[in-house]
Amino acid sequence: MTMATWGAVLGGCLGLGVMLIVARLSTIRRPQLSVRVLPYLRDLPEAAQALGAAPRTQLSPTTAAAGVFGPMLVSAGHLVERTLGGSASVRRRLERAGLQRSVQDFRIEQVVWGLVAFVIAAAIGVVRTLAEPSAAISSLVVCALALVLGVMARDSHLSGQVKRRERAILMEFPTVAELLALAVAAGESPVSALDRVVRRSGGELSRDLAKVLAAVRTGEPVGVAFDRLAATTGIPLVARFADGIAVAVERGTPLADVLHAQAADVREAGRRELIEAASRKEIFMMVPVVFLVLPVTVLFALWPGVLGLSFTTP
Known part of the structure; x- marks a missing residue:
């Protein structure tokens, strides 16, 4: 093989390598599909983290x-x-x-x-x-x-x-309902109020509402999204809350009054549950009094008399 042939082969390899480098650089500089799509999916639960960095895969044992x-x-x-x-x-x-x-x-x-x-x-x-x-x-x-x-x-x-999780949702529910009621009473639409509350709150109920908001932003009707939340949740109060919002949106009833009333109902239910728990534990509260405080009181009352009898008895 002559020197001219070797030069042609090496030049072809060099040109092919340059072409590959240029193609790779153009591919790297092109925006990825996820980067172009994620700005329109900010309502998804982990979209904010995905925008900032690649999501970390958590592998459990x-x-x-x-x-x-x-x-x-x-x-x-x-x-x-x-x-x-x-x-x-x-x-x-x-x-x-x-x-x-x-x-x-x-x-x-x-x-x-x-x-x-x-x-x-x-x-x-x-x-x-x-x-x-x-x-x-x-x-x-x-x-x-x-x-x-x-x-x-x-x-x-x-x-x-x-x-x-249901106990945490019940604890968060009155605050979230009041925030939604305040946002709706201020003149915002139900979707805008839901967006504001989800962005400014955190917790289990906020995650469920974020899923509802994501479904609404993808084109699903508000009533249908809240009906699905009412069907999947296992808490009657949250199901009643979702049904109330769905009915209010479909029929045009005052949504702020409905949310205030439901928040008051949840607080009253929590108060009743606390009273019932205290009444159930009343007997357990008597255990330290009966088995600890009362014997010590009796001992303090009778011990001086017992000592006096032992001193006076011949």
């Missing part, structure tokens, strides 16, 4: 375990689903708890919880078996019970998450 032991965990999740059933109830509770995961992911979490309980019980059982060989059968039974209890404990934890 369950997700990592599912990536390593995927097939086995998926099969075990299907087995738990066939055994326990109730996927509709689980999906409903996941929505009410505000967890962005599917029923299958929850079943995998149940399997992981059960395996962790099984490993702990197995470790204790091995120690017991080494000390006492006759305890092997009972250790196996305890391991099986630990596996079942671990699976059920994740389901119970989900119910606890739902209750805590």
